[in-house]
Amino acid sequence: MTGHHWGYGEDNGPSAWYKVYPIAEGNRQSPIDIVPADAVFDARLSPISLSYNNCTSVSISNNGHSVVVEFIDSDERSVIRVGPLENMYRLKQFHFHWGGKGCRGSEHTVGGKTYASEIGDEHRALHQITDALYMVKFKGSVTDFKGFNPKCLLPNSLEYWTYPGSLTTPPLYESVTWILLKEPIYVSEKQMGKFRTLLFNGEEEDDRKRMENNFRPPQPLRGRTVRASFK
Numbered sequence: 001m002t003g004h005h006w007g008y009g010e011d012n013g014p015s016a017w018y019k020v021y022p023i024a025e026g027n028r029q030s031p032i033d034i035v036p037a038d039a040v041f042d043a044r045l046s047p048i049s050l051s052y053n054n055c056t057s058v059s060i061s062n063n064g065h066s067v068v069v070e071f072i073d074s075d076e077r078s079v080i081r082v083g084p085l086e087n088m089y090r091l092k093q094f095h096f097h098w099g100g101k102g103c104r105g106s107e108h109t110v111g112g113k114t115y116a117s118e119i120g121d122e123h124r125a126l127h128q129i130t131d132a133l134y135m136v137k138f139k140g141s142v143t144d145f146k147g148f149n150p151k152c153l154l155p156n157s158l159e160y161w162t163y164p165g166s167l168t169t170p171p172l173y174e175s176v177t178w179i180l181l182k183e184p185i186y187v188s189e190k191q192m193g194k195f196r197t198l199l200f201n202g203e204e205e206d207d208r209k210r211m212e213n214n215f216r217p218p219q220p221l222r223g224r225t226v227r228a229s230f231k
């Protein structure tokens with residue numbers, strides 16, 4: 001693996017990232033496996049408060065690692081305030097990680113269980129995203145994606161676990177306070193199939209690789225405590 005050519009392949013995938021990004025073997029790397037029985041309830045963890053009402057999505061793009069929905073973050077229109085975070089945070093973007101098969105692909109796991117495309121009711125809001133994916137098939141493609149409210153992707157319950165971690169892609173900075181909602185949302189196999197029509201490559205490249213298995217596996221906890229907002 002050389003320079004910034006990290007990816008999810010055999011030679012440049014998560015197990016090779018440490019060669020260019022030594023912090024990959026650091027003490028607070030993400031994702032992790034959440035073990036619910038080991039999480040410590042903390043009454044000081046206040047509920048999540050989201051103001052995404054006037055939230056403005058701008059675009060959807062394929063960056064060669066994932067599909068990313070970006071938001072205007074120049075003002076306070078879409079912010080999150082939550083127990084472990086002292087300040088307000090603006091929503092800048094969200095993106096996805098998924099597997100090549102139905103039942104794996106999530107980065108964080110819970111009790112050793114991996115999540116991806118649970119078979120269940122399709123998440124209707126996700127349609128807006130999956131219906132736009134054909135426009136960002138290739139790395140580097142971008143298209144308008146306006147008026148999407150990320151609130152509609154959230155489950156009913158906002159109970160969460162939180163722990164100190166890192167970015168899950170290079171440069172893997174250990175600067176992230178992770179907040180993981182306990183309740184999963186459901187994605188249909190058909191919707192997952194649309195994610196798998198994306199490519200890791202640009203349009204000009206001949207060697208086409210389906211974008212899938214773009215997740216990092218769980219990393220060692222190394223003494224960190226996972227706190228829970230619920231009993």
Ligand SMILES: [Zn+2]
Pocket residue numbers: 095096097168
């Ligand atoms: Zn990610």
